[in-house]
Amino acid sequence: MKKIALCLLLPLFAQVLAAQEAEAYAGIESSPGLVLQATTSPAVKLIFNWNFTIPFLQGDSPFTQGNNIRITPGLEITPVNFNLTANAVWTPIAFAEIVASGMIGSGWSMEFFGSELHGIGLNLPGYDGNAVHDGSAFDGVFGEALFGAAIQGDVAAVFPGPWNHLVFRSFHGVSFAAYSRARSGQAWFFENDEGENRNGFSYRGNLLIGYQMPIFLNMVAVMAEAERFLTTMPGGSQWGDDMLRWTFSGVLSFAVAEGFEVALVTQFWTRRNFVPSVGTQPYLHFTNRTLDTSMSRLRRLEFYRLVLALTYRL
Numbered sequence: 001m002k003k004i005a006l007c008l009l010l011p012l013f014a015q016v017l018a019a020q021e022a023e024a025y026a027g028i029e030s031s032p033g034l035v036l037q038a039t040t041s042p043a044v045k046l047i048f049n050w051n052f053t054i055p056f057l058q059g060d061s062p063f064t065q066g067n068n069i070r071i072t073p074g075l076e077i078t079p080v081n082f083n084l085t086a087n088a089v090w091t092p093i094a095f096a097e098i099v100a101s102g103m104i105g106s107g108w109s110m111e112f113f114g115s116e117l118h119g120i121g122l123n124l125p126g127y128d129g130n131a132v133h134d135g136s137a138f139d140g141v142f143g144e145a146l147f148g149a150a151i152q153g154d155v156a157a158v159f160p161g162p163w164n165h166l167v168f169r170s171f172h173g174v175s176f177a178a179y180s181r182a183r184s185g186q187a188w189f190f191e192n193d194e195g196e197n198r199n200g201f202s203y204r205g206n207l208l209i210g211y212q213m214p215i216f217l218n219m220v221a222v223m224a225e226a227e228r229f230l231t232t233m234p235g236g237s238q239w240g241d242d243m244l245r246w247t248f249s250g251v252l253s254f255a256v257a258e259g260f261e262v263a264l265v266t267q268f269w270t271r272r273n274f275v276p277s278v279g280t281q282p283y284l285h286f287t288n289r290t291l292d293t294s295m296s297r298l299r300r301l302e303f304y305r306l307v308l309a310l311t312y313r314l
Contacts, residue, residue, distance in 0.1 A: 029053040033313045040305045042112070043192065049074035049085070056090070062157070063094045080119030081107040081191050083142075094157065097150040099173065104144075107191070108137035120179065123187040123195030125285035131195065132285075140181035142190050146204065148173015165212035172205045174230070185233055187286070196241075196286055200231030210251070218261075219253035239272070239289045240298065246270040247304065259314065265307040270299040 035047040083105030107119020121135020150171040210221030
């Protein structure tokens with residue numbers, strides 16, 4: 001299961017939740033930003049991005065006077081990955097967005113306190129049925145493209161006031177991801193995830209509800225994210241390849257200083273229940289697992305991780 005949409009966690013929340021009264025743009029605006037993320041997974045990511053806001057098809061009504069296109073190129077570095085990103089968000093009307101993004105990168109493996117971290121590489125079933133990592137540093141390229149749309153709103157747009165910023169955002173889109181070394185039906189790792197990725201299309205969706213406040217604790221939000229493969233592997237229903245994968249997050253954001261924000265994110269995710277396999281269940285390759293249909297539920301909810309994200313905008 002891929003990580004949730006945390007690549008630009010704080011910039012995303014800043015764009016989504018800062019739904020304040022629209023301003024008329026005199027021209028192109030730009031602002032660089034630096035994000036440091038650390039999790040209990042463990043995982044660390046450093047992100048540098050530069051946001052350009054371009055006025056586009058602006059009108060005189062409250063719904064169109066802030067129309068723009070935001071273009072954000074970025075660079076991401078983790079202990080096992082190096083990625084280039086680009087995001088474009090067109091706001092044709094105040095309550096809607098059209099989103100397109102892309103990423104290209106590669107990675108390597110390293111040992112961390114006795115555990116292997118895999119930035120990239122194939123996830124193959126070994127002779128004993130367990131998972132085997134197949135790959136070396138920069139032996140292939142990962143690429144992903146995403147296209148979708150979002151609707152959003154802010155109560156303060158109807159009832160102005162610094163304490164009236166109850167906001168929401170719902171996004172739905174389709175992504176295509178591929179690893180250059182993977183053949184049809186082969187799974188692969190990226191950013192030390194569980195290695196259940198494959199070349200093909202996926203559905204991505206999320207719903208965010210938050211409340212902004214003009215104090216040190218400037219935002220409280222909850223977020224639900226869903227992901228599902230649209231191109232499933234042969235026999236994938238055996239291990240739940242066609243099931244929705246959910247991640248639920250609670251977010252606290254703090255305005256430490258002008259241009260500097262800190263967010264604490266608590267995440268839970270759904271896990272599939274499999275038929276027990278004596279001795280090998282924790283390590284068995286996922287294509288050799290079988291959903292436990294005897295249980296009342298095929299999935300359970302478990303704690304995933306804590307994320308600490310520090311964002312600095314120049």
